[in-house]
Amino acid sequence: xxxxxxxxxxxxxxxxxxxxxxxxxxxxxxxxxxxxxxxxxxxxxxxxxxxxxxxxxxxxxxxxxxxxxxxxxxxxxxxxxxxxxxxxxxxxxxxxxxxxxxxxxxxxxxxxxxxxxxxxxxxxxxxxxxxxxxxxxxxxxxxxxxxxxxxxxxxxxxxxxxxxxxxxxxxxxxxxxxxxxxxxxxxxxxxxxxxxxxxxxxxxxxxxxxxxxxxxxxxxxxxxxxxxxxxxxxxxxxxxxxxxxxxxxxxxxxxxxxxxxxxxxxxxxxxxxxxxxxxxxxxxxxxxxxxxxxxxxxxxxxxxxxxxxxxxxxxxxxxxxxxxxxxxxxxxxxxxxxxxxxxxxxxxxxxxxxxxxxxxxxxxxxxxxxxxxxxxxxxxxxxxxxxxxxxxxxxxxxxxxxxxxxxxxxxxxxxxxxxxxxxxxxxxxxxxxxxxxxxxxxxxxxxxxxxxxxxxxxxxxxxxxxxxxxxxxxxxx
Amino acid sequence: xxxxxxxxxxxxxxxxxxxxxxxxxxxxxxxxxxxxxxxxxxxxxxxxxxxxxxxxxxxxxxxxxxxxxxxxxxxxxxxxxxxxxxxxxxxxxxxxxxxxxxxxxxxxxxxxxxxxxxxxxxxxxxxxxxxxxxxxxxxxxxxxxxxxxxxxxxxxxxxxxxxxxxxxxxxxxxxxxxxxxxxxxxxxxxxxxxxxxxxxxxxxxxxxxxxxxxxxxxxxxxxxxxxxxxxxxxxxxxxxxxxxxxxxxxxxxxxxxxxxxxxxxxxxxxxxxxxxxxxxxxxxxxxxxxxxxxxxxxxxxxxxxxxxxxxxxxxxxxxxxxxxxxxxxxxxxxxxxxxxxxxxxxxxxxxxxxxxxxxxxxxxxxxxxxxxxxxxxxxxxxxxxxxxxxxxxxxxxxxxxxxxxxxxxxxxxxxxxxxxxxxxxxxxxxxxxxxxxxxxxxxxxxxxxxxxxxxxxxxxxxxxxxxxxxxxxxxxxxxxxxxxxxxxxxxxxxx
Numbered sequence: 001x002x003x004x005x006x007x008x009x010x011x012x013x014x015x016x017x018x019x020x021x022x023x024x025x026x027x028x029x030x031x032x033x034x035x036x037x038x039x040x041x042x043x044x045x046x047x048x049x050x051x052x053x054x055x056x057x058x059x060x061x062x063x064x065x066x067x068x069x070x071x072x073x074x075x076x077x078x079x080x081x082x083x084x085x086x087x088x089x090x091x092x093x094x095x096x097x098x099x100x101x102x103x104x105x106x107x108x109x110x111x112x113x114x115x116x117x118x119x120x121x122x123x124x125x126x127x128x129x130x131x132x133x134x135x136x137x138x139x140x141x142x143x144x145x146x147x148x149x150x151x152x153x154x155x156x157x158x159x160x161x162x163x164x165x166x167x168x169x170x171x172x173x174x175x176x177x178x179x180x181x182x183x184x185x186x187x188x189x190x191x192x193x194x195x196x197x198x199x200x201x202x203x204x205x206x207x208x209x210x211x212x213x214x215x216x217x218x219x220x221x222x223x224x225x226x227x228x229x230x231x232x233x234x235x236x237x238x239x240x241x242x243x244x245x246x247x248x249x250x251x252x253x254x255x256x257x258x259x260x261x262x263x264x265x266x267x268x269x270x271x272x273x274x275x276x277x278x279x280x281x282x283x284x285x286x287x288x289x290x291x292x293x294x295x296x297x298x299x300x301x302x303x304x305x306x307x308x309x310x311x312x313x314x315x316x317x318x319x320x321x322x323x324x325x326x327x328x329x330x331x332x333x334x335x336x337x338x339x340x341x342x343x344x345x346x347x348x349x350x351x352x353x354x355x356x357x358x359x360x361x362x363x364x365x366x367x368x369x370x371x372x373x374x375x376x377x378x379x380x381x382x383x384x385x386x387x388x389x390x391x392x393x394x395x396x397x398x399x400x401x402x403x404x405x406x407x408x409x410x411x412x413x414x415x416x417x418x419x420x421x422x423x424x425x426x427x428x429x430x431x432x433x434x435x436x437x438x439x440x441x442x443x444x445x446x447x448x449x450x451x452x453x454x455x456x457x458x459x460x461x462x463x464x465x466x467x468x469x470x471x472x473x474x475x476x477x
Numbered sequence: 478x479x480x481x482x483x484x485x486x487x488x489x490x491x492x493x494x495x496x497x498x499x500x501x502x503x504x505x506x507x508x509x510x511x512x513x514x515x516x517x518x519x520x521x522x523x524x525x526x527x528x529x530x531x532x533x534x535x536x537x538x539x540x541x542x543x544x545x546x547x548x549x550x551x552x553x554x555x556x557x558x559x560x561x562x563x564x565x566x567x568x569x570x571x572x573x574x575x576x577x578x579x580x581x582x583x584x585x586x587x588x589x590x591x592x593x594x595x596x597x598x599x600x601x602x603x604x605x606x607x608x609x610x611x612x613x614x615x616x617x618x619x620x621x622x623x624x625x626x627x628x629x630x631x632x633x634x635x636x637x638x639x640x641x642x643x644x645x646x647x648x649x650x651x652x653x654x655x656x657x658x659x660x661x662x663x664x665x666x667x668x669x670x671x672x673x674x675x676x677x678x679x680x681x682x683x684x685x686x687x688x689x690x691x692x693x694x695x696x697x698x699x700x701x702x703x704x705x706x707x708x709x710x711x712x713x714x715x716x717x718x719x720x721x722x723x724x725x726x727x728x729x730x731x732x733x734x735x736x737x738x739x740x741x742x743x744x745x746x747x748x749x750x751x752x753x754x755x756x757x758x759x760x761x762x763x764x765x766x767x768x769x770x771x772x773x774x775x776x777x778x779x780x781x782x783x784x785x786x787x788x789x790x791x792x793x794x795x796x797x798x799x800x801x802x803x804x805x806x807x808x809x810x811x812x813x814x815x816x817x818x819x820x821x822x823x824x825x826x827x828x829x830x831x832x833x834x835x836x837x838x839x840x841x842x843x844x845x846x847x848x849x850x851x852x853x854x855x856x857x858x859x860x861x862x863x864x865x866x867x868x869x870x871x872x873x874x875x876x877x878x879x880x881x882x883x884x885x886x887x888x889x890x891x892x893x894x895x896x897x898x899x900x901x902x903x904x905x906x907x908x909x910x911x912x913x914x915x916x917x918x919x920x921x922x923x924x925x926x927x928x929x930x931x932x933x934x935x936x937x938x939x940x941x942x943x944x945x946x947x948x949x950x951x952x953x954x955x956x957x958x959x960x961x962x963x964x965x966x967x968x969x970x971x972x
Contacts, residue, residue, distance in 0.1 A: 045579065045581070082805060272799070
């Protein structure tokens with residue numbers, strides 16, 4: 001029998017707001033355990049939440065970017081359950097009135113376009129982290145992450161295979177990063193996906209019984225988990241067994257999923273409206289403002305780079321693969337007005353340096369102003385291409401001052417025509433054979449004489465100047 | 478002067494004497510601490526007394542006053558604080574084993590405001606555990622006794638605060654009112670109190686019982702003291718999203734205007750079955766007094782009020798169940814040392830750390846929110862709440878305020894209602910609807926029953942009509958002496 005896999009995703013992204021959703025603690029990743037906490041996010045008796053409005057703003061922008069309807073009258077609800085990483089024993093979330101509904105994200109897989117429905121997007125707070133200490137055989141709690149704002153993006157069950165899921169996640173990631181609402185780092189947990197999956201015979205309209213796989217932490221693992229789980233379910237059914245509705249965990253090392261809890265043990269979260277927060281009304285003006293502030297998407301940037309700046313499709317794609325690269329490209333180009341030069345330096349030198357140094361492109365910290373200065377010096381012929389690479393590498397590694405570095409290293413081109421004159425004279429007198437060859441029509445000899453002159457000047461002369469002087473002198477000989 | 482006299486004085490009278498250098502804040506503070514040490518063992522109105530901190534604070538305030546600093550009318554006057562209001566580095570127990578040794582690392586908003594006004598904190602007062610109860614008998618630290626008759630309860634849940642003010646162990650106190658917890662103990666102890674409009678006083682630092690109903694408010698010997706304290710602790714606070722902006726109280730006219738033409742509604746169905754005849758008589762007599770002062774009485778029927786108690790217990794318990802979930806033995810508070818698993822730690826800590834009444838309400842709350850029951854209970858509770866708000870609103874189209882009893886009876890005997898929660902809950906019949914509607918009410922003494930126990934009345938008004946309610950209560954107190962008799966009567970007893 002032919003089987004069809006049906007997949008829906010619940011994606012959690014941590015928002016890149018400066019402070020947490022209900023207090024002023026930092027949202028910065030890491031930090032010593034329990035240092036980014038206050039009475040509010042650690043749930044002490046008597047404290048109250050106050051909503052960080054940028055969370056709403058980010059949610060609205062995300063909704064607009066994913067073609068959702070924005071809910072005008074929003075409320076928060078409490079989701080009650082006991083777990084040590086949840087200090088209040090309830091998570092403030094949105095059940096009844098999620099902020100965004102009925103959207104879609106368009107993807108393309110192997111040339112085929114498809115629209116994936118967004119069921120809803122809601123705002124909520126993250127929980128802390130449990131850290132197991134094998135030495136003491138105890139579990140410790142770190143509340144730093146408690147209260148970091150999250151968006152949960154719930155798709156419709158529109159995926160039919162892992163490729164579609166990955167294409168969607170990549171599109172979503174790119175969209176959110178370009179919106180500036182999240183850095184979407186799966187390794188740091190700022191993007192996490194739960195996969196709901198069921199199988200059914202091809203042609204059947206009803207869904208099969210689904211399982212949920214939680215918190216798989218890379219695109220590769222998601223892809224493998226989907227393939228494994230679909231196969232497992234099909235085998236179950238073909239063996240005459242039933243698929244149980246349950247939550248399963250993907251085990252990266254064993255390349256398999258295993259059951260965590262079944263539906264019978266499902267929690268009753270006893271949701272009810274959060275009485276400590278007032279409803280949020282989102283006005284038409286608010287939405288208009290968010291629309292006006294919507295930054296360019298990656299796709300829009302690519303189109304502009306090709307059409308307006310004359311870059312190749314390939315280069316445009318490389319530049320927009322990371323928002324940080326695109327931003328660097330735009331800022332540096334704005335200053336030096338040499339987009340192609342900036343592009344070449346990024347796609348060539350910078351990509352090489354990034355891969356050599358083992359950092360990731362979103363962590364680069366290059367001053368676009370300094371980069372623009374280096375390019376201007378190169379274009380004006382004040383330094384040569386090799387010097388440009390050397391100075392740029394020093395900028396990448398040590399954030400040097402370009403002009404000072406060029407001076408210290410003696411990379412500046414000579415502007416002293418007298419010195420070039422003298423050197424050319426010396427080279428001509430030292431190489432009579434080549435002069436002779438040139439006069440006999442051997443153009444190759446000219447190249448040799450240029451090379452000798454450049455070598456004598458340690459490469460610091462402008463080759464055009466050397467060419468010009470050399471030709472003049474040879475012509476009058 | 479005879480130092481003993483200060484125990485019968487109002488907070489404003491003491492504040493005036495301090496200001497006029499007739500007595501110093503440390504003198505007053507030491508006198509009160511001595512009095513508490515001497516008398517409170519018979520009442521158990523305090524959970525903790527901050528002897529050193531209080532004297533130190535009094536000295537500090539005194540030196541600020543001596544250096545000419547202008548502080549509030551309450552500067553240097555000692556106060557007692559209900560033990561569910563967070564006080565930095567001072568135990569805040571909610572009268573529960575669960576928080577027996579909990580020291581908050583921060584001050585409640587009201588504590589910051591009292592501090593800025595130069596208040597001196599004597600200690601933390603006893604209460605029903607997590608404010609759940611109407612008799613202060615559910616306290617882990619034992620019941621507080623009614624100063625008028627130590628065989629009887631002081632009311633609750635702010636029983637410790639009301640008893641302490643009545644017995645002259647504190648010039649004034651803070652309480653909290655979720656379903657009558659300020660007004661009913663005031664009624665049982667013959668003192669005055671205000672349950673402010675929801676959002677009038679910041680809840681930041683009030684250990685939550687039912688978030689949409691809780692309000693902190695003052696308890697004093699008379700309504701003028703209460704108004705003074707309320708103006709200090711009220712006002713917008715950015716840390717409480719439900720705190721209302723631009724709604725400052727202005728009591729300047731409350732004490733120099735009469736009440737001629739004031740329309741006072743008498744909801745006739747409040748005076749029917751279940752109300753003790755002596756209480757009815759006293760409250761209706763108060764209505765007549767107000768009439769002779771120029772008020773107009775307007776009789777009407779208050780609809781759907783019979784659903785207030787069930788709606789209240791659904792909403793309050795649902796919120797309480799969620800609010801009290803954080804006490805799991807993991808981060809602070811009581812942790813059981815029995816059990817092997819995480820689940821055991823949760824269960825045993827909560828089973829051993831909470832008392833009967835708290836557990837009962839957590840179970841009720843969990844039940845009404847459970848899947849399959851939400852619509853039948855919680856949702857109905859919210860709908861009823863809306864209807865109650867509406868019926869108050871339409872009543873206030875016809876009158877300025879409503880006069881009603883505070884409780885159906887005077888103080889009952891210790892142990893009398895403990896085993897009958899339903900009876901206990903029905904005692905809240907006149908108070909809970911005010912919290913459901915989010916409106917203000919004042920509770921003032923209006924007489925005594927045959928056993929010599931105080932009777933209270935309440936005046937209920939529209940949101941942020943506290944100044945009007947205070948004006949009516951003040952006019953009443955200027956023409957009656959029920960609020961003064963408490964102290965006189967007690968001189969022969971506890972004092």
